[in-house]
Amino acid sequence: MLDSSSSVFMNNEDDPSVRSAASGSLAEALLDQIECGLVVCSAGGRLLQCNRAARRELDAGRVVKVVDGMVRCPGGSADLAAALHDAANRQRRRLMWLGDETQRLMIVAMPIAFTGFSAPTALLMLGRRDLCSPLGLEMLSIRHGLTLAERRVLKGLVANRSASQIAAAHGVGLPTIRTQIQSVREKVGVRSIDELLLRAAQVPPVTSWYECRADA
Secondary structure, three states, rough: OHHHHHHHHOOEEEEEEEHEEEEEEEHHHHHOOOOOOEEEEEEEEEEEEEOOOHHHHHHOOOEEEEOOEEEOOEHHHHEHHHHHHHHHHHHHOEEEEEEEOOOOOEEEEEOOOOOOOOOEEEEEEEOOOOOHHHHHHHHHHHHHHOHHHHHHHHHHHHOOOOOHHHHHHHHHOOOHHHHHHHHHHHHHHHHHHHHHHHHHHOOEEEOOOHHHHOOO
16 A cells, blocks of 8 residues: 555656645545544634544444534543634643443543644544553464463453453353463563553554455
């Protein structure tokens, strides 16, 4: 993909319109590969642009959604409106913890410098609901040669399940799960479950090809 885009730039160096179009397409493609929701809004909350991860969150409507072209919280939130206004007009950053007891999401509102819009804009960066994306977890498992059973255990730990909960979910004994957890730690090269979860959190937030295709 990069080689193809590079050839566009090389063969059309004297055509700014082609160069600009290729650059825009490349930027959009790059953002869609990130499993982190990015939403560009006006100071008043009008949706201007978002990547695929953000679109999935907005479509779900659990904490934020689009209503008549405006980014809103289902139950209403003065915090979101104030954060967008301050980010766009006062260049201030704010971390919010939005939603109710059953659905919560951390969201950062921050200024974004872009001359393509005529009015002040803000960027909403949506927190991840999972410690590690499904593809990232699969890549980590492959990288360290985990068995299918060990992958299920790792997935359970990343989902904040206890060893007993994982054992019950898969119909195996607790000693078996504990042995598998120890094996996972040894293969990944960490000394504790906390270190294991930290390693999972360090995997880049990659989006799978299938998720991109499903959203197309």
